[in-house]
Amino acid sequence: MYMSFQKGFYIPKVEELIDNAFKKARDEASKVQERDFNRRIIEKEKTRVKIASEEITGTLKNIANKFPNISELNPLYKSLLANSLDIIQLKKALSHLMSSSRTCDELKTQFLAAMFRVQNKNGISKYRNEFYGRLVSVVKRCKASFEIIKNAMKNMAEIPKIKNLPTILLIGCPNTGKSTFLKAVTSANVEIQSYPFTTKRLQVGMLTEKFLEFQLLDSPGLLDRPEEKQNNIEKQTTLALKTIADSLIFIIGANENINNQINILKRFKKEIKYKPFFIVINKIDLVDMGELKEIESALKNYLPQKTTLFKLSLNKAKEQELKEIKDEIYNLNKSWYTKKGKENIKSVF
Structure with a gap:
């Protein structure tokens, strides 16, 4: 319902x-x-x-x-x-x-x-x-x-209006740019600040791509700690992941601790086993090329080989970069609109 x-x-x-x-x-x-x-x-x-x-x-x-x-x-x-x-x-x-x-x-x-x-x-x-x-x-x-x-x-x-549509959950640590991503891709009116923990509840943005409608959920940032130690704000993200997320977009902050962010990916391995996803490395303008390569290498050591990975600075993103991301959202979620769409999703791990 x-x-x-x-x-x-x-x-x-x-x-x-x-x-x-x-x-x-x-x-x-x-x-x-x-x-x-x-x-x-x-x-x-x-x-x-x-x-x-x-x-x-x-x-x-x-x-x-x-x-x-x-x-x-x-x-x-x-x-x-x-x-x-x-x-x-x-x-x-x-x-x-x-x-x-x-x-x-x-x-x-x-x-x-x-x-x-x-x-x-x-x-x-x-x-x-x-x-x-x-x-x-x-x-x-x-x-x-x-x-x-x-x-x-x-x-x-305060609970957002969530429709029965393909639902893409944005997930990541605090201050990695999830709200900036939602605003850039969907033009949703969300609060964006330079300090962490700005997002305290789920926020919805709608994307229409090639005549199909997709629902993106911005979620509160997660800390590198077990689920039983999460506060009520963090639990909203975990609940959305377990109940309605059809696919995921992990927003990685290039200027944040990469090991902590990978630990979060590992912690939810069971929940995302059958959910398609891709990675966005944000804020690449805040690190040098050597640091960026180290981040990519750390991610590739953990992620499946064919995982799509975007690298950009969302607050300076070019139209073509955003178009490529929207195309990926479309490609990963269009099967939702077919009768056997969800049944055909195979494990990515």
Whole structure:
């Protein structure tokens, strides 16, 4: 299930929900038409109980029902949410809203039945005041659940819109130029800074090449350390690699420690075994020819012989250099559009 969490839904404050419900109840009660004064008061109070309860019950149910069903989400979305949220706590909050809505409905039934037996305006107003007090108490107990759900919506809004398209994951150490690559190849509007760890979440860029559409994902930089020691930012890259990446582009920083970068390649050997990929050595203007040859030699000692390798400085890339990279993206991923495309990908190791 591919979807976007960019457009959420409004979750009011508890006090706002109560005020709105009581206002609507008061407005609806003012429309009651009864010739007998005493009877008119009784019907107005019943209307206020009915409308206030229905407004609050409806809002609580609406929030709980509109929230995406986590069990039906795409594996990446589910993993990203679990990475940033306490899923059990969130489920309890949603369940609490549903049970609270039922409590409000039961209170309405209980008090309307009691009010049916009352024949004077003083007695009926007493019941309505008591009902309002009970209703407010139930809603105020939802305050913590509201905050949990609001926080979840905020986290979900940061998850990019990922389409069911061939997905190319950009992977590498911090400050190697992954965001620069995404911007150069797809014209995506991404933040680029000269310091590491600028990218803190997955970012999407779209590339149309020879009438086919491809989806590139910029990912947070990885450090040379085991997966179990990764922080939540790094884990986004690992999750994308394991769940939705159809192919990979490793961005190597020529001015960064090559051994650390090769260690990252080695660490994910199992995950990328059946995924096509190529290498981009970036920032070659920051090293001399001797250093560049050492980097190439170190990579070739590890990579399969036919691995495509590009050498350039992305911030100064020529149009022809970018065209060659786009052609390689097309060639590696065009089979996705055929029925047996994914089945035909052979191991590159």
